[in-house]
Amino acid sequence: MPDIIYFDNSATTCVYPEVISAVNEAYSRFYGNPSSLHRLGNEADIILQQSRQIIAKTLSTSDDCIYFTSSGTESNNWAIKGVCRANKRRGSKIVTTKIEHPSVLECFKYLETEGFSPVYLDVEPNGQLSSELVRETIDNHTILFSFILVNNETGAIQKAEDIIREVRFINPNTIIHIDAVQAYGKIPINLLRLDADLLTISSHKIHGPRGCGALYIKKNTRIVPILHGGGQEKKYRSGTENVPGIYGFAKAAVKTNSAMQENRKKYKALRDIIIKGLSESFSDKFYVNSPSDGYEGILNIAFPRVKAQVLMHHLETKNIFVSTGSACSSRRNVQSHVLTAMNLPKENIEGAIRLSFSGMNNEEQAYEFIDAIKEIIPIIKY
Amino acid sequence: MNKKIIYVDHAATTYVKPEVFDEMRPYFTEYYGNPSSIYSLGRESKKAIEKARAQIAFYLGAHSTEIYFTGSGTEADNWAIKGAAYANRKKGKHLITTVIEHHAVLEAFEFLRKEGFEVTYLPVDENGIVDPNELAKAIRPDTTLVSIMYANNEIGTVQPIKELAAIAKEKGVLFHTDAVQAVGNIDINVKDLDVDFLSMSAHKFYGPKGVGALYIKKGTRVDSILHGGAQEKNRRPGTENVPGIVGMAAAIKLAYDNIEQNIKHLQNLSDRLIDKVMDKIPYVRLNGDREQRLPGNVNLSFEFIEGESLLLMLDMKGVQASSGSACTSGSLDPSHVLLAIGLSHEIAHGSLRISFGTENTEEDVDYIVDNLEEIVSKLRAMSPLYEDYVRKDGK
Numbered sequence: 001m002p003d004i005i006y007f008d009n010s011a012t013t014c015v016y017p018e019v020i021s022a023v024n025e026a027y028s029r030f031y032g033n034p035s036s037l038h039r040l041g042n043e044a045d046i047i048l049q050q051s052r053q054i055i056a057k058t059l060s061t062s063d064d065c066i067y068f069t070s071s072g073t074e075s076n077n078w079a080i081k082g083v084c085r086a087n088k089r090r091g092s093k094i095v096t097t098k099i100e101h102p103s104v105l106e107c108f109k110y111l112e113t114e115g116f117s118p119v120y121l122d123v124e125p126n127g128q129l130s131s132e133l134v135r136e137t138i139d140n141h142t143i144l145f146s147f148i149l150v151n152n153e154t155g156a157i158q159k160a161e162d163i164i165r166e167v168r169f170i171n172p173n174t175i176i177h178i179d180a181v182q183a184y185g186k187i188p189i190n191l192l193r194l195d196a197d198l199l200t201i202s203s204h205k206i207h208g209p210r211g212c213g214a215l216y217i218k219k220n221t222r223i224v225p226i227l228h229g230g231g232q233e234k235k236y237r238s239g240t241e242n243v244p245g246i247y248g249f250a251k252a253a254v255k256t257n258s259a260m261q262e263n264r265k266k267y268k269a270l271r272d273i274i275i276k277g278l279s280e281s282f283s284d285k286f287y288v289n290s291p292s293d294g295y296e297g298i299l300n301i302a303f304p305r306v307k308a309q310v311l312m313h314h315l316e317t318k319n320i321f322v323s324t325g326s327a328c329s330s331r332r333n334v335q336s337h338v339l340t341a342m343n344l345p346k347e348n349i350e351g352a353i354r355l356s357f358s359g360m361n362n363e364e365q366a367y368e369f370i371d372a373i374k375e376i377i378p379i380i381k382y
Numbered sequence: 383m384n385k386k387i388i389y390v391d392h393a394a395t396t397y398v399k400p401e402v403f404d405e406m407r408p409y410f411t412e413y414y415g416n417p418s419s420i421y422s423l424g425r426e427s428k429k430a431i432e433k434a435r436a437q438i439a440f441y442l443g444a445h446s447t448e449i450y451f452t453g454s455g456t457e458a459d460n461w462a463i464k465g466a467a468y469a470n471r472k473k474g475k476h477l478i479t480t481v482i483e484h485h486a487v488l489e490a491f492e493f494l495r496k497e498g499f500e501v502t503y504l505p506v507d508e509n510g511i512v513d514p515n516e517l518a519k520a521i522r523p524d525t526t527l528v529s530i531m532y533a534n535n536e537i538g539t540v541q542p543i544k545e546l547a548a549i550a551k552e553k554g555v556l557f558h559t560d561a562v563q564a565v566g567n568i569d570i571n572v573k574d575l576d577v578d579f580l581s582m583s584a585h586k587f588y589g590p591k592g593v594g595a596l597y598i599k600k601g602t603r604v605d606s607i608l609h610g611g612a613q614e615k616n617r618r619p620g621t622e623n624v625p626g627i628v629g630m631a632a633a634i635k636l637a638y639d640n641i642e643q644n645i646k647h648l649q650n651l652s653d654r655l656i657d658k659v660m661d662k663i664p665y666v667r668l669n670g671d672r673e674q675r676l677p678g679n680v681n682l683s684f685e686f687i688e689g690e691s692l693l694l695m696l697d698m699k700g701v702q703a704s705s706g707s708a709c710t711s712g713s714l715d716p717s718h719v720l721l722a723i724g725l726s727h728e729i730a731h732g733s734l735r736i737s738f739g740t741e742n743t744e745e746d747v748d749y750i751v752d753n754l755e756e757i758v759s760k761l762r763a764m765s766p767l768y769e770d771y772v773r774k775d776g777k
Contacts, residue, residue, distance in 0.1 A: 028397055073610040102619070227457055230456065230485045242591040243591060244591060
């Protein structure tokens with residue numbers, strides 16, 4: 001494969017070479033089933049528990065609150081459906097926002113068929129949830145509130161502590177779930193301070209292997225399993241533990257989290273270069289959809305009278321990979337529900353592309369990107 | 383500590399064969415695009431998934447559009463059972479399974495029972511086989527699903543799935559088989575069996591953990607159990623585990639390209655073990671059917687022996703075996719499968735499962751037999767029950 005510029009790290013990342021080695025080592029050495037009583041089973045169990053401790057430490061929580069799953073999607077499904085089914089006697093109102101990932105939105109939509117009443121909150125034009133709206137919406141019958149910490153399309157970071165305080169003030173029994181798939185390893189998450197009941201993370205967004213996610217469950221949270229069987233994960237999540245995947249996840253978590261500050265500085269620089277470069281060439285004929293105080297690693301931009309898909313494909317011919325919105329919905333060919341919820345003008349939405357960085361990107365690539373855009377936009381403008 | 387390791391717990395899990403990992407490696411590093419992305423890097427991943435799907439379908443006699451990837455065998459079982467029960471609940475709320483299923487099946491049914499479904503559990507005979515007549519009798523007008531495992535994970539018994547599925551089909555009832563222990567170990571053709579659902583798991587046949595699949599016959603009504611992105615034709619969301627899926631396909635190919643040879647080899651090891659143990663150790667019985675069983679499975683009950691002590695002492699000799707299924711080996715309850723085939727609690731407690739893999743050898747078998755002989759006589763020497771029994775027996 002030729003040299004590529006991969007600016008789509010929110011869709012998925014390449015796996016760190018040392019993580020691949022770790023996974024392979026586990027496939028051939030620590031392959032026992034952690035439930036088995038023999039030595040190989042025991043060794044696998046030790047690796048599993050050590051990995052759990054490592055992940056817990058990166059979130060400043062204790063290891064018995066971390067449960068492994070097969071994906072961020074499964075974690076979100078579990079958190080949302082598991083809480084609803086466990087608390088249906090307490091109420092039926094469930095609240096989320098209009099800028100969630102499909103794995104949250106589709107769960108809420110599905111739960112209508114189980115008799116729950118979902119409410120979807122609007123966000124401000126900067127992608128922020130307003131505290132007033134949260135206060136007005138949460139009531140005595142609200143059993144669940146779920147929100148995305150770092151938005152996958154714009155990078156908007158919610159003021160999670162403020163939001164949680166509002167919810168707790170109105171109804172201390174409302175269970176709070178945070179989808180932190182795009183936040184974990186990207187911005188600090190300290191569960192000693194962040195009073196969430198549930199929090200979702202995923203391995204493949206931080207250079208770990210696919211097929212591996214986790215759900216943080218605060219002690220004594222009322223939740224039931226969604227997968228039933230052998231009773232692994234303290235009877236909460238059945239299925240033979242993916243020890244090699246989890247081992248790789250933990251290795252990736254350590255590396256990504258320790259590089260966080262440095263990476264954010266780097267992304268800020270890349271972002272500044274790109275915005276400055278494009279502003280110089282296109283003056284007011286280009287929009288930045290990402291909030292300036294959002295997560296530096298995601299940059300959503302748009303050009304008037306440009307179709308995002310066309311732009312994306314032209315960039316691809318130059319081996320530059322970006323996306324139009326989230327990968328999960330990019331095959332659906334519909335307008336971004338996130339940008340729509342932010343109430344942005346049509347032009348900002350139609351021509352929107354998302355750049356998402358990783359520590360492997362550099363400034364040279366940012367300049368190459370600007371040059372490519374300068375060449376492409378005049379050709380494709382309608 | 384003894385350094386020698388003889389792994390004979392392949393029914394619990396297997397290692398990933400190096401040639402399988404070699405196939406997976408490029409999808410970790412080079413072709414890491416998200417298959418849902420519409421640019422070329424994503425398309426490479428998409429292509430790899432579709433190739434893997436076609437390959438798995440080919441070896442199972444399915445059409446590639448009928449194979450759906452999941453995160454595990456447990457998820458595949460949960461999906462088939464809950465998904466079919468919910469999708470057809472207007473037709474009826476009666477479901478049928480057996481008493482010897484894996485917990486992934488039993489617990490899914492238990493969940494549905496609490497949700498208002500009615501579940502009939504079919505018994506098995508002393509060899510662990512389901513009587514087709516019992517199934518025919520159990521089916522009612524409001525029955526919507528039958529789930530019977532292909533091969534049992536503890537005693538290796540292989541069910542007459544084709545015959546059982548035909549009975550369900552005749553009555554218009556959906557049929558699921560948990561084939562987690564069978565896929566990769568024996569020949570399977572879903573069209574010939576004529577089942578509606580079939581679950582499998584990669585880590586039982588030298589593929590990676592964290593990936594399973596469900597065969598869903600075209601046109602079968604089933605609800606999704608996970609909701610989110612539009613992956614797997616809108617039926618199973620979550621970014622596809624491309625390296626895992628590629629590994630599963632590579633492992634299935636490896637298994638089925640050599641299936642006759644593998645079966646012969648495993649059969650030979652099992653026969654050798656059974657013959658030698660029966661010959662050298664008294665008061666032992668083979669659990670499960672002597673003929674209708676997985677080629678690599680041997681399940682033995684030693685009278686007057688605590689299975690846990692036996693396992694521990696074998697472990698000290700490097701032999702990695704199991705007392706039943708791995709999932710329940712942490713608990714002290716005797717195996718529900720052994721009780722279902724009529725064993726008493728005492729005898730069920732003295733059970734040992736050896737499940738061979740292709741890398742095991744005749745020397746491994748001999749080493750196991752030698753150690754078993756020694757350990758069993760040592761443990762029995764400490765048992766007052768055994769002493770009494772032998773005296774009464776006049777030996």
